Amino acid sequence: MxxxxxxxxxxxxxxxxxxxxxxxxxxxxxxxxxxxxxxxxxxxxDPLTLLKPYLNSGIGSMESFQKLLFGMMSQYGNDKRDAD
Structure with missing residues (x-):
């Protein structure tokens, strides 16, 4: 289905x-x-010097978000296997 x-x-x-x-x-x-x-x-x-503080924190935030999503997907996969 x-x-x-x-x-x-x-x-x-x-x-x-x-x-x-x-x-x-x-x-x-x-x-x-x-x-x-x-x-x-x-x-x-140099416009890059103006944006550097925002770019650095933005990349770290994106990595944290990706880790969060990966953790959620891993947990979902483990729960699915345990149910079978």
Missing amino acids: NFRIDIEMTPDEMRRVLGLPDVAALQQEMIDKVREQMEAGVEGY
């Missing part, structure tokens, strides 16, 4: 279902800062 469930939702709705934060305001603020510094013509300006 096979079941198929199609769920139609927007990316924003999916983000809320997964409990992910809304980073739209942060993204807009970062873009505005980059634009201001580019327009000011700051000498030696």
